[in-house]
Amino acid sequence: MGEAAERLAASDPFQIAEVGIETQLAVERFLHRQAEILDEKQWDAWLALFTGDGHYWMPAREDQTDGEGVPNIFWENLDMMEMRIRRNNHPQAHSQAPNNRLCHVVSNVIIEDEAANGDIIVRSRFHCAEYLRYEVRNFTGKYRHVLNKTDGGYKIQLQRVDLVNREGPYEYVLQWWL
Amino acid sequence: MMGCVVTWTNAEIAALVEPDRAHRKAYVDSDLFDLEMERIFERAWVYVGHESQVRNPGDYYLARIGRQPMMMTRDHNGEIHVLYNRCPHRGAQLCSARQGNAGRRIRCSYHAWMFNLDGSLDNIPAIGGYDGTALTIDGEDFQVQKAERAADYRGFWFASLAEEGIGLEEHLGEARTGFDQLIDRAPGGETEVVGECFHMVQQSNWKIFLENQLDASHPGATHESTGVAAMTVERDMRKAGDEPPMAYGFLSDFARLGIEGWGKFGTVGHPHGHCTLEGYMGLRPDDPDTNEYVKCMYDAYGEERAEEILGVNLHHSLIYPCMSIQPPLQQLRTIRPISTDRTMSEIWHFRLKDAPEAIYQRALGYYYLVNSPSTMVNADDLFNWWKVQHGLESQGGDWVSFHRNAGFDVIDGALRKSPDGSMSEMPMRHMMHVWRDYMTGEGA
Numbered sequence: 001m002g003e004a005a006e007r008l009a010a011s012d013p014f015q016i017a018e019v020g021i022e023t024q025l026a027v028e029r030f031l032h033r034q035a036e037i038l039d040e041k042q043w044d045a046w047l048a049l050f051t052g053d054g055h056y057w058m059p060a061r062e063d064q065t066d067g068e069g070v071p072n073i074f075w076e077n078l079d080m081m082e083m084r085i086r087r088n089n090h091p092q093a094h095s096q097a098p099n100n101r102l103c104h105v106v107s108n109v110i111i112e113d114e115a116a117n118g119d120i121i122v123r124s125r126f127h128c129a130e131y132l133r134y135e136v137r138n139f140t141g142k143y144r145h146v147l148n149k150t151d152g153g154y155k156i157q158l159q160r161v162d163l164v165n166r167e168g169p170y171e172y173v174l175q176w177w178l
Numbered sequence: 179m180m181g182c183v184v185t186w187t188n189a190e191i192a193a194l195v196e197p198d199r200a201h202r203k204a205y206v207d208s209d210l211f212d213l214e215m216e217r218i219f220e221r222a223w224v225y226v227g228h229e230s231q232v233r234n235p236g237d238y239y240l241a242r243i244g245r246q247p248m249m250m251t252r253d254h255n256g257e258i259h260v261l262y263n264r265c266p267h268r269g270a271q272l273c274s275a276r277q278g279n280a281g282r283r284i285r286c287s288y289h290a291w292m293f294n295l296d297g298s299l300d301n302i303p304a305i306g307g308y309d310g311t312a313l314t315i316d317g318e319d320f321q322v323q324k325a326e327r328a329a330d331y332r333g334f335w336f337a338s339l340a341e342e343g344i345g346l347e348e349h350l351g352e353a354r355t356g357f358d359q360l361i362d363r364a365p366g367g368e369t370e371v372v373g374e375c376f377h378m379v380q381q382s383n384w385k386i387f388l389e390n391q392l393d394a395s396h397p398g399a400t401h402e403s404t405g406v407a408a409m410t411v412e413r414d415m416r417k418a419g420d421e422p423p424m425a426y427g428f429l430s431d432f433a434r435l436g437i438e439g440w441g442k443f444g445t446v447g448h449p450h451g452h453c454t455l456e457g458y459m460g461l462r463p464d465d466p467d468t469n470e471y472v473k474c475m476y477d478a479y480g481e482e483r484a485e486e487i488l489g490v491n492l493h494h495s496l497i498y499p500c501m502s503i504q505p506p507l508q509q510l511r512t513i514r515p516i517s518t519d520r521t522m523s524e525i526w527h528f529r530l531k532d533a534p535e536a537i538y539q540r541a542l543g544y545y546y547l548v549n550s551p552s553t554m555v556n557a558d559d560l561f562n563w564w565k566v567q568h569g570l571e572s573q574g575g576d577w578v579s580f581h582r583n584a585g586f587d588v589i590d591g592a593l594r595k596s597p598d599g600s601m602s603e604m605p606m607r608h609m610m611h612v613w614r615d616y617m618t619g620e621g622a
Contacts, residue, residue, distance in 0.1 A: 058552070061374060069535070071373055071527055071545060074552045079422070083404075083411045083429075087554045090403035095561030167276075169377035169522060173557040 001066045002055070004146040004158035009065040011121050013144075017111045027122050028109050030147065030154045035104035035126070038177060043085045046177075050078060051148055051155045056177055058161040074161070074177065081177075088175055096175055100132040104178075106143070118149030119157075128178050139178050140164055185209045188618040195614040198584035198607065199577045202570040205383040210617075211518045218499050218616045219244030221340040222450075223349045225501045225512045226250050226260055228526070229333040230370035236279045236295060242514040242522070243337055248325060249273055250335060253295035254282065260325040260337040261297045272322065277374075284322075297322035331357055333369075352593075353452035356495025359505035362487045365471075365478035366531025369508075376525040376551060382563035383570075384499070384515040387523070388609055390559055391494060391502050392445045392455050394601035395582065398437035400562055404554045405432025424463070425543030429555065441601045443493070447587075447594035451498025451612035453605040456491045467536035474534060496605070498612060508541040509549065519567050525549045580606045 001009070037045045050056070057067040058074035067075040076084065088096050105127045113121040121144065128139045141163040147154040161178060186209060194201035204210060224243045231239045232252040239250045240263060247263040249272070265272050265286040272284055272293070283292040283300055292300040299320050302308065313320060325337035329346040334357050336346050347354065361369050380387055390396065398405070408429035412422040444456045462468065475484035495503045501512040508530060514522040527545050529538055548555045570578070583602035588595040596602035614620075 060376070060550075069539060069542070071376070071542065071550065073550055075546060079411055079415060082414075083407045083426075084554060086407035086410055087404045090406055092406075093403035093558070094400075095558045167374065167377070168551065169379050170551045171379045171381075172551075173378075173560060174552045175554070175557055 215244040260328040356503035364530030368531040382567040392605040401432035447608035455494035
């Protein structure tokens with residue numbers, strides 16, 4: 001189990017950390033900026049959001065505590081994310097042409113834990129509309145981020161995304177992160 | 179038999195299938211779809227699930243056979259049953275969660291009739307109200323109905339809703355090697371499902387899925403973007419001194435082999451519509467993980483038997499009309515047709531008992547890349563299938579072409595093989611000919 005997954009598993013999911021208003025604002029700004037990067041497809045900025053060992057994780061089951069070694073909807077490190085960006089942008093990625101449009105709203109931001117070194121565990125909720133080939137699809141769920149505080153601001157060591165309809169059935173495939 | 183208005187004569191159905199092409203109506207006509215359910219899915223052996231889906235007494239797992247809502251249960255003697263998910267009282271569905279444990283009895287939510295896990299009626303509240311009526315607790319009409327026939331092949335459960343017909347093993351024939359491989363490749367001699375399956379809806383006819391599976395000329399074309407992306411990432415990782423995961427190589431093959439490089443893998447058509455694909459994807463690479471696994475196999479089976487198991491040249495078994503098994507990747511997919519243009523698929527991953535974790539991880543890497551709902555591979559297949567469905571619903575042409583190497587199948591006893599080095603469309607032709615036989619009552 002990775003270090004970030006361990007921290008997430010050990011954290012009380014209903015805890016509310018006593019943090020200063022500046023920390024709350026900085027974390028919210030980070031989450032809002034991440035949503036904007038996705039919506040605007042700024043892929044260099046997307047990759048720069050993560051630590052070198054960072055993972056984007058969408059579990060297939062609620063009771064999963066780790067993405068490693070089990071089936072997931074998403075379980076991607078930087079290499080996989082780069083592959084996805086390259087593939088979706090390739091001219092022969094016919095199922096992705098024309099590319100989709102995403103619109104996120106992130107809210108209900110509660111900082112769960114602030115470590116002595118400034119690392120953060122934060123939970124929030126999201127809603128995302130996707131437009132693809134004349135159809136709008138809606139996705140909604142819960143984020144839990146493990147953020148490392150670095151000189152360059154917060155970086156995502158682990159982002160867990162629990163879709164409300166995690167078990168499907170899937171009438172679609174997810175080709176970009178939510 | 180379901181009452182079905184017969185709008186198609188056998189002669190009309192037979193005319194839809196020619197030696198090298200099939201008529202579009204077979205994919206888009208809703209009367210034909212009803213006939214397919216009646217004459218194929220509600221008659222042939224259809225996959226229900228693996229025994230490990232109902233591990234404990236009281237467990238149930240829902241499944242569809244044709245249009246029928248079914249459930250697989252395990253009773254308190256450990257026996258597995260396949261039942262119609264219908265209360266014999268007023269017809270309510272009995273179990274509504276996809277899976278669960280019913281405890282000692284299945285309790286109907288409507289009037290609390292209680293049933294044993296084998297479907298037999300156990301008790302009715304205020305049963306005195308039935309004194310002097312035609313209802314008896316052991317009357318046939320008051321039991322949960324069982325699938326007409328249910329049988330397993332080494333823990334893989336099938337049911338047939340026809341009272342008579344050939345047995346399961348005869349139906350599977352040599353294509354059962356796919357199941358053998360999924361079990362025998364485990365040093366512990368057992369296999370089990372991992373977690374929950376992915377449920378994916380294909381916006382296309384069920385036959386299009388089957389036709390895609392052994393379609394050798396599609397990977398290099400359909401999956402070019404993913405192949406190129408995987409190859410680029412592999413190259414960048416090696417430049418940085420890292421060894422890419424083996425699963426990436428399965429994707430970069432799409433680019434490396436191009437469109438014409440897939441002819442080296444032979445396909446075989448079996449009786450009753452099953453098809454198999456010979457091995458590819460480096461079934462037996464020479465790396466430390468594989469070598470450790472081979473050693474486990476030697477320890478478990480002895481060298482001779484282990485080599486026999488590992489030497490089976492099989493990548494993919496297609497069990498007509500309902501499933502695909504890929505033993506080296508430890509995955510199984512089963513399809514449940516919903517309508518002419520909607521097909522539910524269940525995608526399962528398996529763990530081989532006592533195999534080294536690294537071997538599971540490798541198979542899991544492929545499973546993720548190809549079959550998770552975020553797949554960069556199947557996404558392009560699903561889109562092609564939808565486009566095919568869309569095109570076949572149009573009047574822009576009546577026929578689907580299966581002409582590649584038509585007339586050149588190699589007949590070997592009851593088997594029909596693709597010519598060496600070809601990307602023959604034999605599997606599609608073979609399945610449509612069997613489809614015609616099922617649909618016209620010729621038996622298949």
